[in-house]
Amino acid sequence: MTALNTTLSHFKKSFGGAPPAFVVRSPGRVNLLGEHVDYNDGWVLPAAIDRAAYLAVGRCPSALASLSAADINESVTFRVTETAAKQNVAGQPLPGWALYPAGVAHTLREAKLNVAGMDAVLAGDVPRGAGLSSSAAVELAFAVAWRELGGWVKSGMELAQLCQKAENEYVGVHCGLMDQFACANGQANHALLLDCRTLEWQPVALPAEVAIVIADTTKRRELGRSEYNNRRAACAEATRIFAAALPGVRALRDVSAADFDRYAHLLPPEVAKRARHVVEECARTLAAVDALRRDDVAAFGQAMNDSHRTLRDLYEVSCFELDAMVSAAQKLDGCYGARLTGAGFGGCAVALVAASAAADFVRELARRYEAATGLTPEITVCNASAGATII
């Protein structure tokens, strides 16, 4: 059964047979380039994907959110006006998955937006912990639903910022804006170039003759959260040191390659490695987008390979399984480039592959990865899709 059908049939079972008032589709995302730079004010190039969270929503006259997570067969009811304590109506702690809707409700109310009660069922096919932003997909699904129920107006970017705030302050994960941005603003057949400082963004057309392949190592993130926060701290330290030497530096995005070479000796060695990845990745992303606009897919693919190298050797967020997947992919016919995608430490790799070679690529990559690791991967060709919306 598809995730959408699961949501609909579960809704009927849970809420007395009536159909939902509406259904929200909210996609996951894959990042093509610009990794670990969103919290350094850099440039990212994600695309929303054709895997999504689906939320079937019914109106409810009280201030209660009665939510079911169909995939894990759990339900929770909380009062949308009393989210601060992170408890359900019976005063018990909310389960982990419910922190996302409760956090979104909390943040929307803080922003003085009306948050109505709802009966809702959530299901989806974005794998969790795979680096494809299953949590941002859930957050945006609820934000779009509450916007619809409340009849207020906010753009996709504004919803993304509110959801990021919910994740940072309520759930306690200090992510940047990329994931929520991509889930909110995705466009079919396009990647999205976002300037994480100015928040200006533009769609970048993906050539029809290339396929995006997502290769899930099936290794799940371990230590992801604390290591992510360590990387952020290293970037903040590097920024402080560069800013003391170079007026005008507010984030690592402001440090050029020449400035980096001149002042890197001031940084502790590990901090210098982290910062070098960020400085290179910022320049690389802008140059690669130019290449893509010139239809130079080979140059774009090379930038993906280079990105994986610095993520592995300098930023140190890869792992054995991701390296095995990426190096197998890079050696196959038709592959322009491959790299880890998302925060790293497990999860997925992304490859850009000639569309005509994609089917063979997927089969052969699965075989080689399994031979190298003993793990059975999940490898799919994916299409860039629209952002979170009522369907």
Ligand code: GLA
């Ligand atoms: C996670 C975060 C994003 C971003 C990536 C790394 O997905 O949620 O904000 O920092 O890691 O690029």
